[in-house]
Amino acid sequence: MSKKSKAVSSQHELYFAAFVTILGLVALVMAFGFSPRARILPIPVTLLLTIMGLVQFWNSWKQMTFEKSNKDTGISANATVPFYRNPLLMTIICILIYPLLLKFLGFIVSSLLAMVYLMRLRGVKSWFTTSVFSIITPILVYYLFNVIGGTNFPKGPWGF
Amino acid sequence: MDFSLWIRGLTALIQPSTIGWLILSSVIGYITGALPGMGAALTISLLIPITYYLDPAVALIIMGTIFTICVYGGSLSAILLNVPGTAGSAATCMDGYMMAKNGQAKTALGISTGASFIGSIGSTILLVVGAQVLLKPMLALGSSEYFWITVLGLTIIASLSDTGMVKGFIGGCIGLLLSFVGQELVTGTYRYTFGSLYLISGLELVAIIIGFFGVSEVIGMMVGKEISISKVNKLSGSVWEGMILPFKYLGATIKSFIIGFLVGVMPGVGYSISTWLAYNEVKRTSKHPEDFGKGSVEGVIAPEVSNNSTVGGSLLPTLLLGIPGSDTAAVILAGMIAHGIMPGPQLLSQRADLVYTFFIGLLVAGFFIIIMGLAVLPFAAKVTVMPLGIVAPIVTILCFAGALSINVSVNDVVVVVLTGILGYVMKKLDYPIVTVVLGFVLGPIMEENMNRAMLAVGGSIKGLFVSPLSWIFIILVIASVGQSIYRQLKNKNKKEALV
Amino acid sequence: MKGFFKKGLLLILVGLLIFSLSGCGQNSGATNDKKEENQSSEGAVNYPTKPITIVVPYNPGGGVDTSTRTIQPFLQDALGQPVVVENRPGGGMSVGYNYVAGAKPDGYTFMAAPIPTMIFTDLTLPNLKAKFNEFKPVASWVNDDCSPLVVRADSPYKTLKDFVEAAKSKTMKLGLSGGAYSTDHMTYAMLSEVTGVKFNLVPYGSSGEALAALEGGHVDAILASLVTAITAQDAGQAKILAVSKNERLSIAPDIPTFKEQGYDVVIEFHIGLFAPPNTPDDIVKIMADKLVQAASSEEFRNRVKEVKSPAGEPMTQEEWSKYCQDEYNRWKEMVNILEKHPLG
Structure with a gap:
C-alpha cells in the first residue's frame, strides 16, 4: 500500500513482525498467571497481538521472496561505514548511555556531554557554536524546570 | 443572567495587581505548557501555597489562566518539535508538525492560536450559560456507557491506519499492552512488573508521549540528511493568516468544540482523549480526509479547539458539584477549597461575585492567548529553519528533562529512550505510531469501566449491556466499524480496478 | 548560519534574564526566613543548621502533599531554617518510602506519610528497603481524618x-x-x-x-x-x-x-513525619518539638480552619510513636481480612 522508497527492506519488516509475535506470545503466557478478573482484557489483547504479528510475518515473508528475485536491498550501502560513524547506531548508544550518566554526573554535566557529542555527530563543525549551545542549554533547562517547575533534577558530586 | 454581576466582576479584575498576576500567570502557564512534562496540574499545585496570601478572586484567576494558557502552550512544542508539551497536544503533532515540515510553521501556530482562542472563549461562555442544563444528562452516563465510549475511541485506530489495518492493530495492541503494566485497580494483581517497584504504578502517559513522538523524531533528525525541520528552508504563511483559518472551517471548529466540551464534563476523562475523538470526527466528515497526517489545516483545528474547550467543560462539574472533570480540575478544586470557596449548586447564588470574576478572568485569558501568540510565535517559528545540528540535540535534552520532571526518576528517562527507539523503528517500517499512544490512553479507562460495570451487577458481563443508554454507544461502535470496513473494501476495489 | 546563531543566542539571553528576575522573586522569601536563625541552639546538638527536606511520596495536589505544604511555612518559622517539600511519587508510596529508607540519617531528610497506608505498604509490598518499625516516628499534625x-x-x-x-x-x-x-x-x-x-x-x-x-x-x-x-x-x-x-x-x-x-x-487516618532508620534520637526530639510547636500555633489553627483541613490536635513524639506501634500490631492481625473480602 505504501511506497517503499526508503531504504527499508522487507527483511526488517520480517524481523519486527517476529519481535511482535514473540512479544505477544510471552505476554499471553504471562497473562494466564494473573488473577481471573485481571486477565479479562489482557488475554484477548495479547492474543490479537500474536495473531497480527503472525499475519504481518507472513505478509513480509511473501514480500521478501518477491524482492529477492528482484535483488535489491538498500542496506548494503551502509556496510562500508565503520560503526562509530553510523549516525543511527551512535545516536541510540548515546541516548542509552545518558540515563546511566545521569545517576553519577547529574543533569547538567551529562546533558552537556550528550549535547557536545550529538552536535558533533550531526555535523556542527565550529567548536565555538558547539560549546556555547551545549553549555547554555542544560543550564537554562535546569533553571527553568527547577525554578518554575519546582522539580529537583539529579545532581552530580559537585552539587549541580 | 444578572448584568451587574459582570460589571462587579470586571471592576474586581481591573486593578493593577490583578492584571499583573494575570500577565505573570499567562507567562508561567505558557512556559510550563510548552516545556514537555510539566503540565497545568503540577504548575497550579505548586502555586497554590503562594495564592494563600492573595485574594480568593485573584487566586481563582491565576489558576484559571494557567489552566487555559498551559494547554495552549503545549501546542507550541508539538507543532515546532513534535514533542507535545501536554497530553492535550499529542494529536496536534499529527498535522501541526507536518505543516512545520512543509515550512508552514507560522500558519500552523496561527491556527492553534485562533483555535485555542475559540475553544477557550466559547467554553467559558457555555460554562456560564449552559451550566445547569448540561450537568444532569452528563451524570447519567455510567461505567457501561464510558466503556462503550472508549471502545468507540479505539475504533479510531482503523481510520488512523493509512498503511494497513494489520499494522494499525499491532500498534493499538502494543499500546494496550503497555497500559496493562502495573498494579491492577480491582484485584491488586501485579501485571508485567517483573518484580520492579517502579513499574507498580504503571508507565507514565507523559513519558510514553515524549518517547513515541519526541525521541523517535529526534533519532530521525539525527539520522536524516535534512538541513532543518522545515524541508523548504523558508517560512511561508503568517500567524495572522492561520488565526483566521478556524473561522473559515467553521464546521470542523464547531464539531471539535462540542466534542471537547462534552468530554470535558465527564469526570475521569480529559483532553488526552477528546482531542483524538475530535480529530477522528473531523477527519471522518472532511472533504479531504486523505490530507490528514500530511499537514491538513482541519487536522490542526480539531485537536486545538477541542483541548481548550475540554478545559472549560471540565470546570463545569468542578464548580457546580465539586467533582473534578480532570486531574488539573482536581487541583483547582483543592485550591478553591483552600480559599474557603465551597463548590456546589449554591456557588452561583452565594459567591456569585467570585464566580463571575473567575469567568471574566477566563475570558481575558482567552484574549491573552492571542497576545501571547502574536508576541512569541513569529520568532518561535524560526526554530524550524534553524540547523538540525543545533536543534536536534536541544530537543533531546528537552525530552530528557521532560521525562525527569514527571517523578524525578531516572527510570522515566529509560522509558522515554526505549519507547523512542521502538517508535523510530515502527515509524521506519510504516507503522502508525499514534495507534500505540491511543491504545495506551484508552486502555486503563476501558478496563476500569468494564470492571465497574460488571462488578455493579455482581461480576457478570451482562453489566455492559443492561443500561439502555449504553445501547446508543454500542450502535455507534457498530456503525463506526462498519464504515471503516466498507471504506477498506472500497479502496481495495479501487486499487484492483487500477491494476 | 551566523544569523541563526546570533538570534538564537539573543533569545536565550533574554530568556535567562526573565528567569533570573523571577528567580529573585522566589529567593527573597528564603532570605527573610534565614534572619530568624540561631534560635535553635537547644541542648548540645546544633540542629538544624541547613535547609530540611520533607519527602512527600505522592504527586503534588494530593491530600498528603496539600497537608505538608500547609504546615511547611509554620514549620519553617519554628525551625528557623527553610523547609523544602520534595515529591517522590510512584509505586503506591513505595518509591518515596525506599528513598527515605536509604537517605542519610542526619536529620535533614524526613518523610511525610499517612498512617495506616504506610503500614499497609509495609505489610503488602515486597522489596522494601526498610521495615516500618525501623523508621523513627517524629510527630503528627493531621489527626482528625477518617473514612x-x-x-x-x-x-x-x-x-x-x-x-x-x-x-x-x-x-x-x-x-x-x-x-x-x-x-x-x-x-x-x-x-x-x-x-x-x-x-x-x-x-x-x-x-x-x-x-x-x-x-x-x-x-x-x-x-x-x-x-x-x-x-x-x-x-x-x-x-x-x-x-x-x-x-x-x-x-x-x-x-x-x-x-x-x-x-x-x-479506621483513622493520620499524617505525620518519619525520620530515616538510625537517625539520632536527640535530633528526632528537636524536630518533633518544633513540629508540635508549629502545629499548635494560632496561625496554623486558623489556617486549617480556613482550608477545612481535618488536622485536629497534634500528637507529640511519645504519643505518635506509641500510636504507630499500636496500629502496626492491630493491622498485622487485620490485614488478612482484605484477602477474605476481595474487590472482584
Whole structure:
C-alpha cells in the first residue's frame, strides 16, 4: 500500500513482525498467571497481538521472496561505514548511555556531554557554536524546570 | 443572567495587581505548557501555597489562566518539535508538525492560536450559560456507557491506519499492552512488573508521549540528511493568516468544540482523549480526509479547539458539584477549597461575585492567548529553519528533562529512550505510531469501566449491556466499524480496478 | 548560519534574564526566613543548621502533599531554617518510602506519610528497603481524618442502621474511591466483617469520580475522602451516615461514628513525619518539638480552619510513636481480612 522508497527492506519488516509475535506470545503466557478478573482484557489483547504479528510475518515473508528475485536491498550501502560513524547506531548508544550518566554526573554535566557529542555527530563543525549551545542549554533547562517547575533534577558530586 | 454581576466582576479584575498576576500567570502557564512534562496540574499545585496570601478572586484567576494558557502552550512544542508539551497536544503533532515540515510553521501556530482562542472563549461562555442544563444528562452516563465510549475511541485506530489495518492493530495492541503494566485497580494483581517497584504504578502517559513522538523524531533528525525541520528552508504563511483559518472551517471548529466540551464534563476523562475523538470526527466528515497526517489545516483545528474547550467543560462539574472533570480540575478544586470557596449548586447564588470574576478572568485569558501568540510565535517559528545540528540535540535534552520532571526518576528517562527507539523503528517500517499512544490512553479507562460495570451487577458481563443508554454507544461502535470496513473494501476495489 | 546563531543566542539571553528576575522573586522569601536563625541552639546538638527536606511520596495536589505544604511555612518559622517539600511519587508510596529508607540519617531528610497506608505498604509490598518499625516516628499534625459512608441527600436511608438493614435484603452497590489494598478497601472489609453483609463493589480512581457516580445514581453509597464528603454534604448533595473514627470528628461533631451506632469499624487516618532508620534520637526530639510547636500555633489553627483541613490536635513524639506501634500490631492481625473480602 505504501511506497517503499526508503531504504527499508522487507527483511526488517520480517524481523519486527517476529519481535511482535514473540512479544505477544510471552505476554499471553504471562497473562494466564494473573488473577481471573485481571486477565479479562489482557488475554484477548495479547492474543490479537500474536495473531497480527503472525499475519504481518507472513505478509513480509511473501514480500521478501518477491524482492529477492528482484535483488535489491538498500542496506548494503551502509556496510562500508565503520560503526562509530553510523549516525543511527551512535545516536541510540548515546541516548542509552545518558540515563546511566545521569545517576553519577547529574543533569547538567551529562546533558552537556550528550549535547557536545550529538552536535558533533550531526555535523556542527565550529567548536565555538558547539560549546556555547551545549553549555547554555542544560543550564537554562535546569533553571527553568527547577525554578518554575519546582522539580529537583539529579545532581552530580559537585552539587549541580 | 444578572448584568451587574459582570460589571462587579470586571471592576474586581481591573486593578493593577490583578492584571499583573494575570500577565505573570499567562507567562508561567505558557512556559510550563510548552516545556514537555510539566503540565497545568503540577504548575497550579505548586502555586497554590503562594495564592494563600492573595485574594480568593485573584487566586481563582491565576489558576484559571494557567489552566487555559498551559494547554495552549503545549501546542507550541508539538507543532515546532513534535514533542507535545501536554497530553492535550499529542494529536496536534499529527498535522501541526507536518505543516512545520512543509515550512508552514507560522500558519500552523496561527491556527492553534485562533483555535485555542475559540475553544477557550466559547467554553467559558457555555460554562456560564449552559451550566445547569448540561450537568444532569452528563451524570447519567455510567461505567457501561464510558466503556462503550472508549471502545468507540479505539475504533479510531482503523481510520488512523493509512498503511494497513494489520499494522494499525499491532500498534493499538502494543499500546494496550503497555497500559496493562502495573498494579491492577480491582484485584491488586501485579501485571508485567517483573518484580520492579517502579513499574507498580504503571508507565507514565507523559513519558510514553515524549518517547513515541519526541525521541523517535529526534533519532530521525539525527539520522536524516535534512538541513532543518522545515524541508523548504523558508517560512511561508503568517500567524495572522492561520488565526483566521478556524473561522473559515467553521464546521470542523464547531464539531471539535462540542466534542471537547462534552468530554470535558465527564469526570475521569480529559483532553488526552477528546482531542483524538475530535480529530477522528473531523477527519471522518472532511472533504479531504486523505490530507490528514500530511499537514491538513482541519487536522490542526480539531485537536486545538477541542483541548481548550475540554478545559472549560471540565470546570463545569468542578464548580457546580465539586467533582473534578480532570486531574488539573482536581487541583483547582483543592485550591478553591483552600480559599474557603465551597463548590456546589449554591456557588452561583452565594459567591456569585467570585464566580463571575473567575469567568471574566477566563475570558481575558482567552484574549491573552492571542497576545501571547502574536508576541512569541513569529520568532518561535524560526526554530524550524534553524540547523538540525543545533536543534536536534536541544530537543533531546528537552525530552530528557521532560521525562525527569514527571517523578524525578531516572527510570522515566529509560522509558522515554526505549519507547523512542521502538517508535523510530515502527515509524521506519510504516507503522502508525499514534495507534500505540491511543491504545495506551484508552486502555486503563476501558478496563476500569468494564470492571465497574460488571462488578455493579455482581461480576457478570451482562453489566455492559443492561443500561439502555449504553445501547446508543454500542450502535455507534457498530456503525463506526462498519464504515471503516466498507471504506477498506472500497479502496481495495479501487486499487484492483487500477491494476 | 551566523544569523541563526546570533538570534538564537539573543533569545536565550533574554530568556535567562526573565528567569533570573523571577528567580529573585522566589529567593527573597528564603532570605527573610534565614534572619530568624540561631534560635535553635537547644541542648548540645546544633540542629538544624541547613535547609530540611520533607519527602512527600505522592504527586503534588494530593491530600498528603496539600497537608505538608500547609504546615511547611509554620514549620519553617519554628525551625528557623527553610523547609523544602520534595515529591517522590510512584509505586503506591513505595518509591518515596525506599528513598527515605536509604537517605542519610542526619536529620535533614524526613518523610511525610499517612498512617495506616504506610503500614499497609509495609505489610503488602515486597522489596522494601526498610521495615516500618525501623523508621523513627517524629510527630503528627493531621489527626482528625477518617473514612465516611456517604449516600445521596435524597436517599431513603436516613441512618446507618436503615442502610445496613436494607442491604441485608437487597444487594447494594457500594462505590469506593480506591482500589485493592487501599484504605477504602479496608473500611469495606471491616464493615462487611462486622455486619455480615455483602455488597457489589464498584472501585473508582478518585473521590471525585465516586461522588459523580453517586450523584448520577449509579451506586447506592460511597466511601470517599472526608473533605470531599463534607463539602458535598454542605452543598446539600449528599449525606454522611457514619464516620470511621473512634470518637466524633472535631470539625463536624454532629456526624455519628460507626462505633456509636453499634458497628465496630474504626479506621483513622493520620499524617505525620518519619525520620530515616538510625537517625539520632536527640535530633528526632528537636524536630518533633518544633513540629508540635508549629502545629499548635494560632496561625496554623486558623489556617486549617480556613482550608477545612481535618488536622485536629497534634500528637507529640511519645504519643505518635506509641500510636504507630499500636496500629502496626492491630493491622498485622487485620490485614488478612482484605484477602477474605476481595474487590472482584
